[in-house]
Amino acid sequence: MTLSPANLRAFDLLVDTILPAVPGDGAAWNTPGADLRLSAGLPGVYEALPHQRDRKDLALFLRLLDSAAGGLVLFGRAAKFTNMAPDQRAAALLAMEGNRVEIVRKGVRALKTLAAFLWVTTDDPHRPPTAWAAMRYPGPDGLPPTTPKAITTEGVSRDSTIECDVVVIGSGAGGGTAAAALTAAGLAVTVLERGGYNNESDFTHLESDAYGSMYLDGGLGSTSDGGVLMLAGSTLGGGTVINYTTSLATPDSVREEWDRVAGFPEVFAGDGDESSLASVQERMGVNRDNGSPSARDQVLEKGIRNLGWHLDEMPRNAVGCTDEACGYCTMGCRIGAKRSTLATYLQDAAEGGARFFVDAVDRLIATETGRATGVIARVGDHDLTVRARAVVLAAGALNTPALLQRSGLGGRAAGRYLRLHPVTALWGRFEDRIEPWAGRLQTRYSDEFADLDGRGYGFRFETAPVHPLFPAAYVGWENGPSFKRDILGLGHLGVAGILLRDRDHGHIAVRRDGSPLWKYRISSFDQAHIREGVRRAAELLAAAGATEVFSSTIRPVRWVPGQGTIEDLMAGTDAVGYGPNKTSYLSFHQMGSARMGSDPATSVVDADNQTHDTAGLYVMDGSCFPTASGVNPMISIAATAHRGATRLAERIA
Ligand SMILES: Cc1cc2nc3c(=O)[nH]c(=O)nc-3n(C[C@H](O)[C@H](O)[C@H](O)COP(=O)(O)OP(=O)(O)OC[C@H]3O[C@@H](n4cnc5c(N)ncnc54)[C@H](O)[C@@H]3O)c2cc1C
Numbered sequence: 001m002t003l004s005p006a007n008l009r010a011f012d013l014l015v016d017t018i019l020p021a022v023p024g025d026g027a028a029w030n031t032p033g034a035d036l037r038l039s040a041g042l043p044g045v046y047e048a049l050p051h052q053r054d055r056k057d058l059a060l061f062l063r064l065l066d067s068a069a070g071g072l073v074l075f076g077r078a079a080k081f082t083n084m085a086p087d088q089r090a091a092a093l094l095a096m097e098g099n100r101v102e103i104v105r106k107g108v109r110a111l112k113t114l115a116a117f118l119w120v121t122t123d124d125p126h127r128p129p130t131a132w133a134a135m136r137y138p139g140p141d142g143l144p145p146t147t148p149k150a151i152t153t154e155g156v157s158r159d160s161t162i163e164c165d166v167v168v169i170g171s172g173a174g175g176g177t178a179a180a181a182l183t184a185a186g187l188a189v190t191v192l193e194r195g196g197y198n199n200e201s202d203f204t205h206l207e208s209d210a211y212g213s214m215y216l217d218g219g220l221g222s223t224s225d226g227g228v229l230m231l232a233g234s235t236l237g238g239g240t241v242i243n244y245t246t247s248l249a250t251p252d253s254v255r256e257e258w259d260r261v262a263g264f265p266e267v268f269a270g271d272g273d274e275s276s277l278a279s280v281q282e283r284m285g286v287n288r289d290n291g292s293p294s295a296r297d298q299v300l301e302k303g304i305r306n307l308g309w310h311l312d313e314m315p316r317n318a319v320g321c322t323d324e325a326c327g328y329c330t331m332g333c334r335i336g337a338k339r340s341t342l343a344t345y346l347q348d349a350a351e352g353g354a355r356f357f358v359d360a361v362d363r364l365i366a367t368e369t370g371r372a373t374g375v376i377a378r379v380g381d382h383d384l385t386v387r388a389r390a391v392v393l394a395a396g397a398l399n400t401p402a403l404l405q406r407s408g409l410g411g412r413a414a415g416r417y418l419r420l421h422p423v424t425a426l427w428g429r430f431e432d433r434i435e436p437w438a439g440r441l442q443t444r445y446s447d448e449f450a451d452l453d454g455r456g457y458g459f460r461f462e463t464a465p466v467h468p469l470f471p472a473a474y475v476g477w478e479n480g481p482s483f484k485r486d487i488l489g490l491g492h493l494g495v496a497g498i499l500l501r502d503r504d505h506g507h508i509a510v511r512r513d514g515s516p517l518w519k520y521r522i523s524s525f526d527q528a529h530i531r532e533g534v535r536r537a538a539e540l541l542a543a544a545g546a547t548e549v550f551s552s553t554i555r556p557v558r559w560v561p562g563q564g565t566i567e568d569l570m571a572g573t574d575a576v577g578y579g580p581n582k583t584s585y586l587s588f589h590q591m592g593s594a595r596m597g598s599d600p601a602t603s604v605v606d607a608d609n610q611t612h613d614t615a616g617l618y619v620m621d622g623s624c625f626p627t628a629s630g631v632n633p634m635i636s637i638a639a640t641a642h643r644g645a646t647r648l649a650e651r652i653a
Contacts, residue, residue: 003046007062008039010082014065015039015115017089020480030484031130038118045114050217051515054110061107074104090479097477097554105554105581106226113229116472120487121208129468134488137437137468140205141324144334147200151236151346153356156379164188164355165652167375167388169362169403172238173637174621175394176341176349177280178645182392183352185649190386191349192360192377194395195235199342203332207469210331214242216398223506223520227580228422228587229473230518232396236358237342239396240634242330243588244441244464245316245338247286248631249277250639253456261626263598267607276642280635283348284317285339291316292323294439296463299428299494301444303544304461309448316443317634327438327465341638357384363514365391365407365617372617389652394621394641397590401508401604401623402516404611410594410604411613415508417595419628420587421499422522424530426537427475427486428494428546435491436466449536450501452529456630457503459533461540463495474584478555486556496540498533501630502526508593522585527578534573538566551576552584589633594623608651609644620644 016033049055064070065081072078075095084092096108120131128139165187168179175191183189198214211219214235221230233239250258255268267273291313293301304311317339318326325335336343350356362377366385374387393400397418404410445462452458471490477483486493506520522530534551541549542561549569550556557572576582597603600612605624611617620641622633629636 003043003059003062006066007059008042010062010065011039011042011111011115012037013082013089014093014111017086017093018112018115018477018480019119019484020086022481022484036119038115041118042114045117048212048218048220050221051511053511057107058110061111074099093477094555102225102581109226109554109581112477113473117208117469120468120472121206123206123208125204125206131468131488135468135490137490140328144201144203144205149197149199151197151350151356153197153236153358156357156382156384159383161385161387162190162355163387164190165388166390166392166648167192167386168392168394169375170194170238170394170396170399170621171236171341171346172233172394172396172621173240173341173634174641175392176237176240176345177638177641178392178394178620179349179354180345180352181642181645182649183349183354185653187649187653189349189354190388191346191354191356192362192375192386193236193356193358194361195233195238195358197236197358198241198332200332200334200336203334205328205331205334207331207467210242214332216396223518223580225521225580227522228420228520228585230398230590231586231588232398232590236356237340237346240340241332241338241342243634244330244632245318246442246462246632247281247284247315247317247635249281250629250636251631254630257456258626262596262603262607264596264607272643273639276639276646277635280638280642283344284635284638285319285344286315286317286635287319288313288315290318290321290337290440291443292440293443294323294327295434296436296439296466296494297442297444299430299434299544300446300461300463300496300540303496303540303542304446304448306543307539310446312445312447314443314445316441321440323439326440330441330465360384362395362403363406365403365409367407367409367614370613371615390616390618390648392618392620392645392648393594394619397593397622398508398516398518400619400621401593402510402514404594404604405508405510406514409614409617410611411600413600413602413604414594416505417592418506418508418518418520418590419502419592419625420506420520421589421591421628422502422526422530422585422587423497423499424533424552424583424585425474425495425497426534426541426552427471427550428496428541428544429489429548430492430494430546433491434494436463436493436495441465449532450630452532457501458529459501460499461537462497462499464497466490466493466495474552474586476552476554476556476584482556486550494541494544494546496537498530498537500526500529500533501628505592521580522578530578530583531570531573535566535570538569554582554584589622589629591622591625591628591633594619595626596624597626608647609640618644618648
């Protein structure tokens with residue numbers, strides 16, 4: 001199914017509505033949206049959408065924009081969007097965003113995200129988008145270095161079968177760590193990774209390229225209702241290659257909660273977990289010597305200090321960072337400072353003799369008489385069967401349950417209890433340039449509101465590097481000139497990220513084609529914590545000197561400190577709401593969907609990470625957490641995998 005010329009014309013008119021020419025402003029970047037011809041890039045993005053259903057929905061939405069009956073459904077008027085005058089189109093766009101039917105809100109949102117993507121990204125560093133000049137966004141610092149690849153990967157030229165002791169599916173925080181521990185014990189290990197092998201020489205530092213080559217589903221995935229955009233790594237090294245290097249250990253209170261929920265006697269709070277935590281912190285080079293704050297983190301720090309709230313420096317798994325290089329290392333670290341599993345555990349595993357297959361999608365787990373005997377993967381055009389004494393699933397919390405479900409394994413808890421740590425943000429406009437894309441990734445945080453209910457649930461404040469695509473896709477639209485001012489004024493924006501520890505959960509189902517469907521609605525309990533986060537973030541940004549604060553709601557709610565009160569802002573955000581496609585959410589941390597526990601009715605794996613229903617089948621990734629970690633989870637995942645793999649090796653080596 002392809003897009004028709006009429007579909008492309010409807011898209012150009014939508015873009016013209018989102019990005020109109022601003023009267024009186026003749027700058028070159030202020031071309032009317034229709035003249036940008038962003039539709040030329042639409043077929044490419046359309047083809048890259050992760051699921052056929054998404055493509056069908058997109059084409060249908062564009063068709064509805066071009067019909068009077070569609071107008072009735074989308075914005076309550078029997079008129080063709082494509083025939084309307086610009087001001088009528090703007091009113092129709094607002095009506096679509098506020099439509100009570102969620103699928104309409106989801107559709108218009110998805111199209112706005114695609115328009116943003118085509119507006120501010122490029123795959124050619126020599127042809128920067130015109131928007132970059134207005135933002136004074138410099139883009140990548142030249143071409144990537146020529147760095148040889150240190151790990152040998154294998155290909156498959158015909159359907160093949162190989163044998164080993166342990167096959168590990170996925171190579172991120174969990175899989176990479178497990179592969180190294182198993183190899184160190186003398187076991188023959190094979191690693192299958194769905195993503196490619198990208199190293200320094202592939203890190204172009206162009207957003208479209210980085211998302212396309214190193215993020216799950218090209219960064220275009222979301223929950224089934226489109227309410228939470230899903231970001232996860234998909235490359236050799238998984239999320240650890242593109243993440244922000246924050247390396248917090250699991251808090252003691254969370255380890256105790258996990259034992260309580262799992263029904264374990266001191267597994268997470270025991271010595272084994274303690275020594276695994278220490279071991280991964282050491283191997284991944286966690287330190288507090290590389291945390292000089294970016295201007296973005298200085299905003300956070302100033303606001304928090306002025307309010308007298310808790311503030312601390314992030315421990316980070318990065319050694320030898322430089323201020324110049326580091327803002328872009330969420331698209332891969334070119335200078336080898338990030339101690340990802342690619343740079344640590346996977347190297348160890350390779351040196352110990354592990355075999356690696358990339359672009360290898362594991363499809364099914366093979367079993368015989370209740371015991372896992374290997375996996376069947378697709379590598380390029382061929383099947384690769386790996387026969388093994390043990391199978392370790394570490395495909396991440398978004399994919400591991402789907403693998404279990406596709407194979408009819410894991411019991412009824414497989415896919416349940418998905419936690420996402422939903423993140424929303426408030427933006428502050430400052431007189432000074434902040435350049436939120438620049439400087440070290442994440443260096444400051446506040447736990448002041450991490451325990452709002454007396455049981456450890458609340459939110460944390462953090463920042464993250466903000467390159468153009470993120471705000472262009474994430475910031476709401478109220479009218480063309482304001483939207484352009486917000487996005488093109490990116491250089492003056494600071495950000496307070498609200499990272500929620502979600503008490504409640506969603507679940508994962510599998511589609512007919514076997515791919516996972518992530519179902520998650522932020523509960524009213526958790527929405528109340530987000531609401532408190534919005535209020536506190538506004539206080540924070542005002543205390544840091546912001547001249548204007550605005551929310552990440554579908555329509556930005558604005559507050560000028562000194563004029564009116566925070567209550568005015570809250571009245572505005574309350575009116576829009578904190579539910580899906582009302583407030584914008586991203587998930588960087590997915591957890592809990594094949595969790596550990598002693599009861600097979602409510603958990604998938606036991607204290608040794610082995611599935612309750614299938615001997616020899618283990619889960620060692622973020623899926624294992626009994627509840628959300630509350631802190632950024634990489635180190636907790638690596639420690640859980642380290643402990644599980646060490647125990648597995650003791651049993652079978
Ligand atoms: C932008 C970003 C920033 C982040 N920053 C931080 C941070 O600063 N600190 C922190 O603690 N956490 C951070 N995180 C989260 C952290 O990186 C992840 O929680 C962590 O990497 C998850 O580890 P994992 O082993 O569960 O899965 P992953 O690291 O996601 O690895 C899973 C791997 O399995 C592969 N896979 C999936 N399906 C299959 C299949 N069927 N067959 C074969 N392979 C498959 C995937 O391609 C992927 O490479 C961040 C995440 C993102 C996206």
